[in-house]
Amino acid sequence: LELNHATDPTVFVVDDDASLRFALQRLFRSAGWSVQTFSSAEEFLEEPRDDARACLIADVHLGRMSGLELLAIVVRTPAALPAILITGFDGGVTETEALRLGAFAFFRKPFDAFELLRCARRAVERGTTGGGGKPDANLPRS
Amino acid sequence: LSTFLSLVSAQTLVTLFLAAVLWSLSWHLRRQELNRWWAWAWTSSAFFLVAARTAVTLEPDSLPRNSLVLTAIIAGFMTVPLLAFGVVSFSSPRAIGKRAAVAGLGAAVVVGVLTYIVSEFWADPIASFSVRQGARTLALGIVLLFCAWVFFQRARVSWSWATTITGTSCLIYGLNQLFFASTLLRAAYASAFTGTADRAVLNAVDLILLDVAFTGGICLGMMLLLVEEHQKAERALNESVNRGRAVSEEVAALQTEISKRQLVEQELRRSEEKFASAFHASPCAMTITSLEGGRFIDVNHSFERQMGYSKDEVMGQSSAELDMWPDHEERARFYRDLLEHGRSPERAVTLRTKSGRTMWAILSAETITVDGQRCVLSVGLDVTARKEAEARHVAIMKALPDWLFLLSKEGEFLEFHAKDQSHLMLPPDQFIGRRLADVLPPDLAARISGCVAEALQWDQLVTLEYSLPIGGGLRFYEVRAVPSDRDRVLCLVRDMTEQKRAQHHARELQDELAHVGRVMALGTLTGSLAHEINQPLAAITTNAHTALVMLEAAQPDIAEVCAALNDIKSDSHRIDDVLRHLRSMLKKERREYDPVDVNSLVTEVLALVHSDVVRRQISLDVTLAPNLDRVFGDRIQLQQVVLNLLMNACEAVRAVDDGRRHVRLTTAAEHGRVVVSVSDRGIGFQDDQIDRMFEPFFTTTTEGMGLGLSICRAIIDAHGGLISAKPNPDHGLTCWFSLAALAPVEEARVKQPSPSMRSETWN
Numbered sequence A: 001l002e003l004n005h006a007t008d009p010t011v012f013v014v015d016d017d018a019s020l021r022f023a024l025q026r027l028f029r030s031a032g033w034s035v036q037t038f039s040s041a042e043e044f045l046e047e048p049r050d051d052a053r054a055c056l057i058a059d060v061h062l063g064r065m066s067g068l069e070l071l072a073i074v075v076r077t078p079a080a081l082p083a084i085l086i087t088g089f090d091g092g093v094t095e096t097e098a099l100r101l102g103a104f105a106f107f108r109k110p111f112d113a114f115e116l117l118r119c120a121r122r123a124v125e126r127g128t129t130g131g132g133g134k135p136d137a138n139l140p141r142s
Numbered sequence B: 001l002s003t004f005l006s007l008v009s010a011q012t013l014v015t016l017f018l019a020a021v022l023w024s025l026s027w028h029l030r031r032q033e034l035n036r037w038w039a040w041a042w043t044s045s046a047f048f049l050v051a052a053r054t055a056v057t058l059e060p061d062s063l064p065r066n067s068l069v070l071t072a073i074i075a076g077f078m079t080v081p082l083l084a085f086g087v088v089s090f091s092s093p094r095a096i097g098k099r100a101a102v103a104g105l106g107a108a109v110v111v112g113v114l115t116y117i118v119s120e121f122w123a124d125p126i127a128s129f130s131v132r133q134g135a136r137t138l139a140l141g142i143v144l145l146f147c148a149w150v151f152f153q154r155a156r157v158s159w160s161w162a163t164t165i166t167g168t169s170c171l172i173y174g175l176n177q178l179f180f181a182s183t184l185l186r187a188a189y190a191s192a193f194t195g196t197a198d199r200a201v202l203n204a205v206d207l208i209l210l211d212v213a214f215t216g217g218i219c220l221g222m223m224l225l226l227v228e229e230h231q232k233a234e235r236a237l238n239e240s241v242n243r244g245r246a247v248s249e250e251v252a253a254l255q256t257e258i259s260k261r262q263l264v265e266q267e268l269r270r271s272e273e274k275f276a277s278a279f280h281a282s283p284c285a286m287t288i289t290s291l292e293g294g295r296f297i298d299v300n301h302s303f304e305r306q307m308g309y310s311k312d313e314v315m316g317q318s319s320a321e322l323d324m325w326p327d328h329e330e331r332a333r334f335y336r337d338l339l340e341h342g343r344s345p346e347r348a349v350t351l352r353t354k355s356g357r358t359m360w361a362i363l364s365a366e367t368i369t370v371d372g373q374r375c376v377l378s379v380g381l382d383v384t385a386r387k388e389a390e391a392r393h394v395a396i397m398k399a400l401p402d403w404l405f406l407l408s409k410e411g412e413f414l415e416f417h418a419k420d421q422s423h424l425m426l427p428p429d430q431f432i433g434r435r436l437a438d439v440l441p442p443d444l445a446a447r448i449s450g451c452v453a454e455a456l457q458w459d460q461l462v463t464l465e466y467s468l469p470i471g472g473g474l475r476f477y478e479v480r481a482v483p484s485d486r487d488r489v490l491c492l493v494r495d496m497t498e499q500k501r502a503q504h505h506a507r508e509l510q511d512e513l514a515h516v517g518r519v520m521a522l523g524t525l526t527g528s529l530a531h532e533i534n535q536p537l538a539a540i541t542t543n544a545h546t547a548l549v550m551l552e553a554a555q556p557d558i559a560e561v562c563a564a565l566n567d568i569k570s571d572s573h574r575i576d577d578v579l580r581h582l583r584s585m586l587k588k589e590r591r592e593y594d595p596v597d598v599n600s601l602v603t604e605v606l607a608l609v610h611s612d613v614v615r616r617q618i619s620l621d622v623t624l625a626p627n628l629d630r631v632f633g634d635r636i637q638l639q640q641v642v643l644n645l646l647m648n649a650c651e652a653v654r655a656v657d658d659g660r661r662h663v664r665l666t667t668a669a670e671h672g673r674v675v676v677s678v679s680d681r682g683i684g685f686q687d688d689q690i691d692r693m694f695e696p697f698f699t700t701t702t703e704g705m706g707l708g709l710s711i712c713r714a715i716i717d718a719h720g721g722l723i724s725a726k727p728n729p730d731h732g733l734t735c736w737f738s739l740a741a742l743a744p745v746e747e748a749r750v751k752q753p754s755p756s757m758r759s760e761t762w763n
Helices: A018-030 A041-046 A067-074 A091-103 A113-128 B002-028 B031-056 B063-091 B098-119 B125-158 B160-194 B206-281 B299-305 B328-341 B382-397 B440-456 B498-550 B558-586 B598-616 B633-651 B688-693 B708-718 B744-751 B756-760
Strands: A010-013 A034-038 A054-059 A083-087 A105-108 B283-289 B296-299 B343-352 B358-369 B373-382 B403-408 B413-417 B463-469 B473-485 B487-497 B592-596 B619-623 B631-632 B662-669 B673-679 B721-727 B735-738
Touching: A010 A018, A010 A041, A018 A034, A018 A113, A018 B463, A018 B498, A018 B558, A034 B382, A041 A054, A041 A067, A041 B440, A054 A067, A054 A113, A067 A083, A083 A091, A083 A113, A091 A105, A091 B160, A105 B063, A113 B002, A113 B498, B002 B031, B002 B206, B031 B063, B031 B206, B063 B098, B063 B125, B098 B125, B125 B160, B160 B206, B283 B299, B283 B358, B328 B343, B328 B358, B358 B382, B440 B463, B440 B473, B440 B487, B473 B498, B498 B558, B498 B598, B498 B633, B498 B708, B558 B598, B558 B631, B558 B633, B592 B633, B598 B619, B598 B633, B598 B662, B598 B673, B631 B633, B631 B735, B633 B662, B633 B673, B633 B735, B688 B721
Parallel strands: A010 A034, A010 A054, A054 A083, A083 A105, B619 B662
Antiparallel strands: B283 B296, B283 B373, B343 B358, B358 B373, B403 B413, B403 B487, B463 B473, B473 B487, B592 B631, B662 B673, B673 B735, B721 B735
């Protein structure tokens, strides 16, 4: 996996499930990504970060602030951090809502790790080419 | 002649003495007619003797002598009727009236005069003397014989010396006179034809001695008669004294009798008073009615009370008129008994009260006499209550589905009652009179004996359940032993077989329902449960992918691959746990009661609902009391209850704002019970809804069927626990259930079920 940029892309993982956090960290790190994990949306928002060449993977169901609320905040940031939402529930309503709010992609657990990696890469590239905010038409639906 | 004269003088003296005695007697004893007549008789006789004696001394054929002779002969003849009157009145007093006396004496005078005239035909003085004296002595002799006859008659009737001596004297005197008369008359006869005077007359002078002697005899006799009379009078006096004494005794006796009677009367009055108070105070109804017509004369208070009539209402009326006897035949029998036997023995009768109510009574009656009128005293005992109790008793016996045994203290079967005898071990005649141990298996006989002894000892109801193989199947019984009296026990045995069967069936149904409830509850959780599985599954697939990618590298980082694989392993366990809980909840198996740790079962439920709580963004606050005693129950069913309560709480807070989506679950120990409560800050319920929320099909939403809480209640009821809900002071509702905590000792006991408990389980 070669990247054109000097710096590694960054993924921010926000999930209340520690196990999945570790798994995603391991996945992205092995792919050469820089990974930062958070157990809640508030924790993520409090942390100063660099949104350049970065994407967000957030669980919809978090403790106090939900993934959708977080999404609504990050899409309005100047960098328009691309966000991929994941959920353990198979709620169609949530998916529609997420995409309407500007999510880059929506995955249901369990997801295909390769697809997620590829989607995250696309999201970072889309962000750098400046076409951000538009969802991928060929989003996988697991 | 001088001898003759002296003899006559002696005779005259004796006769005078006799006359004097008789006069004196008749003077003192006026009632004695004999004495009076004979006093006259012997006076006339004495007069004759004196006159005759005097005449002899006078010159013959002189006027004085002749008139003296006439007077003498008249006096001599007068002696005859006077003697006769005396004895006649002796034998029958007052027989001689005045006319008879005059006639008799008149006749004597006439005969005397005639005799004198006839004697004057004889010139010879001795001859004429003989004629005169012959006639006189003849008459005197005859009358003396009559006298003798009368006295002998008397002596024959009642012998006494007086009558015998008098009679004998009269007889001999009379015979002597007759003999003298015959001598005189023969001499007179001879002198009339020969003209010479017979001196034989003078030869008969000796006979005068006899006359004197027997005149004395008569005198003695009369004295004796007097003595006799005196004795008689004395006897009569004694008798009258005795009679007087007897009379006084009688009078005394009479007085005693009178006072006795007074006492009796007093007693009678007292007894009447006693009767009256007994009559009115008696708890039995008592009446006095006339025998004829049966009309009321008196009734007591009990009668008034029991029959509802006042005394005034019934007085003078008859029971038939008042229609007191519903059965007229019965009344007829009652009165027939009274008329025929004077009493009516105790009989059970029905009477009608004034209000028309039927009264059962034991009635007995007896005829009595009140103021000369034949009456009936009736006594009635009201046994209506007893009859009704008996009827109730019979009805209860009829309606009772149980078998009823009466057992003695020693366990002997005394009596048996049953409506249905089909499932009896033995026919009644084969166990009545026998003992428990002879009829039942030894261990059961011992248990029932113990039961009987316990019931008697503590005077209370003792129950026991047992089973017996009868008719090819095991049948279940419950015996309730209750003391009947000091040494008998009433055992009610109920066949519980059908009930047990029904209970078993109900339990199966309840298990089924609980299972359905669980499936439904878990159905609402499926989304959350999927999340619960998807979460670790996502981690697993990610790790697996990473590991594969790592292994494909030229120099794989083996340590990192191992870490990934370890994570996969632990995540797999997470899935396995969830699935195991889920499977156990979904499993449809016969429930088993065990000691259960409430905290651990709550934790397991929390594992199942965790994702749901998270998804709903509910803050769940769990407080588990440490060192909680265990409870005895079915783990899965209790989990179901906790699950249901939690999900209801989550449902309740769904509609409220984020900040109030709190659910709080606590476990606690309170007064030997374990309490699990789930409270929410949701919308809450109205009070009337709280009352109904444990009823089936009660729901406030359109989604559920409203069975969850009713199933919870059924489960907790089956565990002998309590389940309830109450509104919170601020918001929402608290639902809680409590179960008896098992003390460590009890826990040891339930781990090793006793034989009796084992016998109750259904096979």
